[in-house]
Amino acid sequence: MSQNNFPKLHNATWPGIVGKGPDSEPIISFDEMLQNTANAEVNGVKFDGVDIGLFDPHVDLDMNDDGVKKLADKVSSLGLEIGSVVAPIWGGPILGTKEDRVVYLDMLEKSCKLAKKLREIGVRPNGIVRIDTASSPEVWAKDPKGSQKIIVETLKEAAQIAEGYGEKLAAEGEICWGGMQSWKTMLETLESVNSPFLGFQADMAHTLLYTLGYNYPEHRMLPEGYDWKDKSVWKAALKEMTDALRPWTIDFHVAQNDATVFGSGSHDKTGRHCLADDPNGKLDIAEDAGYWLRDEKGELTKAFKHICWDGCMFPNQVMKEGSTWNNILAALISVREKHGWKE
Known part of the structure; x- marks a missing residue:
């Protein structure tokens, strides 16, 4: 085993919430998600940290400084750091009313x-603030030019807010x-905003769905009925897509996908x-990462200091199994072995 210690290996805590709830399965607590992460170990290697969602019931976005300190202490006491955080901007869809956009930007600023406070405490050495548009493709499609x-x-306003706090935003590439x-x-969205404070969050499960054209068939890259036994067409599509989006990529989720969509709870269907x-x-995780x-020259970009596993909408029974997190950690280690570095 090599001695690469970067990128750091993180687990996401929000899969304890996303896709859960009254119309699905019970939410898994923040403490349990932290403990599952801290308990995982593969050949002496453990998770370095967690990426967290800044929303109830895991995190109170409006907590005072004492609350922030308690959060930092709770995570660090388990030998973990905090990386990227998710801004809960869904109460204010960008493609809603002017008032909605005020809510969106207010929630973003709070995030x-x-x-920034977590960074200043020292528990958050790297990472971004994740966002999306909080708006559906169906609403967008009613007036594509106006929506864009x-x-x-x-x-652009959001990026200016982030700049004021010394943060960078990463737009989630999700269908x-x-x-x-x-x-x-x-x-197009990234290029039009054109800010050094807005980048792209690539998730291997979601970006695989990009190549299949879900929610935008005209941009499909793989042919209908594609035979996944022939990897050459997939690799060509993956190269074209990553060559375009990699320069914008400042946050990365390692994941697996079976080329289908899935949703649970209140979450729309997205990459499984x-x-x-x-x-x-369908992914060769280590190679495709x-x-x-x-x-394009095969050189490491080192554009982010940690990588994270995002496993949304797994059944609770699966998420309570220690073997689940060990297998995930092993996948992250395989990525670092192949594409990591030492500092």
Whole structure:
């Protein structure tokens, strides 16, 4: 085993909430998600940290400084750091009313403020503030040009807010968000905002769905009925997509996908997050991660200091199994072995 210690290996805590709730399964507490992360170990290697969602019931976005300190102490007491955080901006869809956009930017500012405090305490050495448009592709499609104009104007304001707190925003590349539902609309959004304080969050499960054209068939890259036994077409599509989006990528989720969509609870259908060792998974996790982590010359970009596993909408029974987190940690280690470095 090599001695690479970067990128750091993180687990996400929000899968304890996302896709859970009254119409699905009970929410898994923040403490339990932390403990599951801290308990995992593969050949002496453990998770370095967690990426967290700044929303109830895991985190109170409006907590005072004492609350922030308690959060930092709770995480660090388990030998973990905090990386990227998710801003809870869904109460104010960008493609809603003017008042909605005020709510969106207010929630974003609160998130940047809390993220900065965690950084200043020392528990958060790196990471971004994750956002999306909080708006559906269906709403976006009613007026694509008008929708893009509103999204770009709002995200320019958002980027200025982030700059004021010394933070960077990463737009989640997920098919359920208007203006971000295909690799081309995502690229157009990033290029139009054109701010050093807004980048892209690539998730291997979600970006695989980009190549299949879900929610934007015109931007499909793989042919209908694609035979996954022939990897050459997939690799070519992956290269084209990553060459376009990699320069914007400042946050990265390792994941597996079986080329289907899935939703649970109140979450819209999106790229299915499969277990790392799912036999139906279409990704060669360690190899395909390299398309994001290395440039067109094969050199490491080192554009982010940690990578994170996002396993949303796994059944609770699966998430309570220690073997689940060990397998996920093993997948992250395989990525670092192949595309990591030492500092």
